[in-house]
Amino acid sequence: MAVNAQAVKQMNQRAQVSKGKALLRTFWKYRALYLISVPGIIYFIVFKYVPLLGSVIAFQDYNIFSGIKGSEWVGLEHFHRMFAHYDFLNVLKNTLLIGLYDLVIAFPAPIVLALLLNELRVVVYKRLLQTVVYMPHFLSWVIVSGIAVGILSPSTGAVNQFIAWLGFEKIYFLGEESWIRTVLIGSGVWRDSGYGTIIYLAALAGINPDLYEAAEVDGASRWRQTLSITLPSLLPTIMILFLLHIGKFLDFGFERVFVFLNPLNKDNGEILDTYIYQAGLMDQQFSYTTAIGLFKALVGLFLISTGNFFSKKTTGESLY
Known part of the structure; x- marks a missing residue:
């Protein structure tokens, strides 16, 4: 032995x-x-x-002069305050609604655009159109907001000029809180949809052309080929990008919103990122906003883990 x-x-x-x-x-x-x-x-x-080590101040009454070691521990006090604060609850509602609109409207936009571009048969026109729809992505949000302000201006904007030509009353898009979410989502679709098609076009290029030839022999229309061949072939790519998207569901982007905010639309437009900037940097509530950031991270981790689990069970595609 x-x-x-x-x-x-x-x-x-x-x-x-x-x-x-x-x-x-x-x-x-x-x-x-x-x-x-x-x-x-x-x-x-x-x-x-x-920087994750600094998350400990979410459980302290942090003082910049005392540092992390000298600050008083308060446990979950900032988290209780967070969910009891009216401003935070309103901001959380805005973030959830804007994130949901972005998921429903902005996420499918690159898929639809990629499918449309893939149907173009004139190569020169296809390349030109691809370049045109890619270009807005390389503009900063400051420039995008300037373009949006110019186009949506109630006095000289092209959109309001067209509305007035139709006989309707002009709309102050950036001055009415009911329109700010539409402006945020619409500007994001215009700026990023074209660039988002790159991955989908690459996936489309990898589909075996013999499948389409066989479908044509069987008499399938282009719409039927899209439903039976193209979309199923794109499903793995769509699922991976969807999982990555829901992981940042509460992380809509500070610059994207901040450049459009003003006192007239703030109630419906302010999100967690801009709220953290105001409360954390401007009002110096470091521990409170760190607790909010930690909450965002935990929600993102939960969403991506849950989505990954169900994706693996239903489609076989997953991030890990």
């Missing part, structure tokens, strides 16, 4: 040595890729993981 145990131990040691050598060979073989990834790894460690 002792001899057998010794033999098993030696076999395990040899297996571990063999695995270590194989790992070193793999590392050396792909050393260029590992070297290229070093700056990205350093970036995430320094700017993403190290």
